[in-house]
């Protein structure tokens with residue numbers, strides 16, 4: 001697996017809508033592997049394909065305590081393909097977020113406290129889940145990237 005270059009804000013790929021994944025083959029598996037390696041090298045807790053110059057509707061959520069987020073909950077990395085947000089709570093939470101494409105910045109962002117999501121896993125299986133707290137926040141942040149939205153368009 002490789003550490004890939006990360007697009008920084010201003011790169012047009014970050015403003016594009018990513019394309020749905022239709023073939024669950026070795027190329028998507030190796031992209032997911034490289035995204036995880038790239039995210040870990042940057043002490044990230046999530047990363048979306050457009051950030052590594054691939055306009056695919058795919059991201060990784062991998063919260064764990066690290067120097068950038070010492071209080072982050074521990075979870076096994078999850079590969080999310082063709083994400084959908086089916087339901088959102090009215091309750092919102094405000095917290096600071098960073099973005100690997102906007103180095104050395106933290107922005108306070110309102111996010112839904114709880115979301116019902118649906119996505120495909122690397123084998124093409126359809127997964128439904130309900131997310132809360134920091135993991136729900138990461139999902140919403142990465143989902144924005146798939147729509148070509150970054151923190152700068154959301155900051156209050």
Ligand SMILES: O=C(NO)N[C@@H](Cc1ccccc1)C(=O)O
Nearest residue numbers: 044045046047097098099100141
């Ligand atoms: O830039 C990304 N992902 O796109 N990575 C962010 C993910 C993130 C999302 C929400 C709250 C905190 C952190 C990071 O700092 O690891």
Ligand SMILES: [Zn+2]
Nearest residue numbers: 098099100101
């Ligand atoms: Zn980001």
